[in-house]
Amino acid sequence: MSKVRVTIWNEYRHEVLEERIAKVYPKGIHGAIAEMLGKHTDYEIRTATLAEPEHGLTQEVLDNTDVLIWWGHMAHNEVSDEVVERVCKRVLDGMDYAALARIHGLPAPYLRTRYSRAKAKLAAILKEGEHDDL
Secondary structure (H helix, E strand, O other): OOOEEEEEEEOOOHHHHOHHHHHHOOOHHHHHHHHHHOOOOOEEEEEEEOOOHHHHOOHHHHHOOOEEEEEEOOOHHHOOHHHHHHHHHHHHOOOEEEEEEOOOOOOHHHHHHHHHHHHHHHHHHHHHOOOOOO
């Protein structure tokens, strides 16, 4: 059986900017998640952060990712539209996506994929004619 390829993405801002957070997550939140998941031999783990070129989420990385875990808190607006679209396309093509985010800002890929899926479901319902009264 092949391993599940997991990419853990993190803004990696709080850990750099706030000493108290750095003490809790010396390797970043992404590092802590990677360490925990890395204990399981059926996962192939990689990490990526906002500061990397293309935020670490190149097409090649995403093409080799089965599950994307996304941690966002304070820099959602700094993720490039190009990367957001790339992530959305992969999610809509079947890559699993777990958005871990603070309530005051939701990650753009989460919002766009939820909208796209809802729109597709509504179109299917309307096409089937089940709800002609809508």
